Amino acid sequence: xxxxxxELVPVLGTCCPDYASRxxxxxNDIMRLYAEQLIKNEVGRKGLNRGIxxxxxxxxxxxFTPTPAEFVDMCKPSAKELGIPELEHCIHEVTExxxxxxxxxxxxxHDLVRALNERVGxxxxxxxxxxxxxxxxxxxxxxxxxxxxGKLPTYENRLPRHAEERSRVEQMGKLLNTSEAESxxxxxxxxxxxxxxxxxxxxxxxxxxxxx
Numbered sequence: 784x785x786x787x788x789x790e791l792v793p794v795l796g797t798c799c800p801d802y803a804s805r806x807x808x809x810x811n812d813i814m815r816l817y818a819e820q821l822i823k824n825e826v827g828r829k830g831l832n833r834g835i836x837x838x839x840x841x842x843x844x845x846x847f848t849p850t851p852a853e854f855v856d857m858c859k860p861s862a863k864e865l866g867i868p869e870l871e872h873c874i875h876e877v878t879e880x881x882x883x884x885x886x887x888x889x890x891x892x893h894d895l896v897r898a899l900n901e902r903v904g905x906x907x908x909x910x911x912x913x914x915x916x917x918x919x920x921x922x923x924x925x926x927x928x929x930x931x932x933g934k935l936p937t938y939e940n941r942l943p944r945h946a947e948e949r950s951r952v953e954q955m956g957k958l959l960n961t962s963e964a965e966s967x968x969x970x971x972x973x974x975x976x977x978x979x980x981x982x983x984x985x986x987x988x989x990x991x992x993x994x995x
Contacts, residue, residue, distance in 0.1 A: 834858035
């Protein structure tokens with residue numbers, strides 16, 4: 784509360800024209816609400832400073848006093864600060880991973896893009912471009928929130944696929960025809976028809992022997 788009153792209140796009074804008239808007499812009460820939200824969302828000193836700097840830079844949702852929830856959002860790091868590409872770049876990578884790179888290991892720029900691809904990439908051929916972009920945006924924002932609070936799972940520490948994810952992979956597999964599936968398996972040294980071919984040769988050899 785002391786820090787908020789000494790550092791945040793003066794900035795709100797300067798940058799938000801409605802603060803003094805709306806909350807001047809109840810400054811302690813509104814700061815208590817701010818403090819509750821900051822604590823609830825585990826916003827530390829660094830985050831508080833980020834929020835104050837955003838206020839000074841005029842990056843609040845509007846020119847009026849932000850709500851406690853809006854201020855908390857201003858305290859969180861941006862995608863750029865976290866090294867996360869913008870949405871359009873992420874959609875481009877997901878499109879490439881499921882297009883030209885469909886049978887290769889795509890070098891994703893960030894774990895968030897990899898997670899985005901795993902969650903929605905398989906739907907690229909099932910949805911219109913507009914609907915697919917909308918789906919990507921929804922999932923991107925959800926994953927970004929996880930990243931901003933340090934809860935985005937990394938690829939290296941990723942847990943085994945859940946049942947839902949396995950079903951999605953199976954759906955992706957159904958998109959391949961026989962020739963494409965055979966081509967993918969051969970890249971890993973697997974020939975799905977090798978056994979059958981050997982049996983055919985063996986049978987042919989036996990038949991030839993009997994004919995002799």
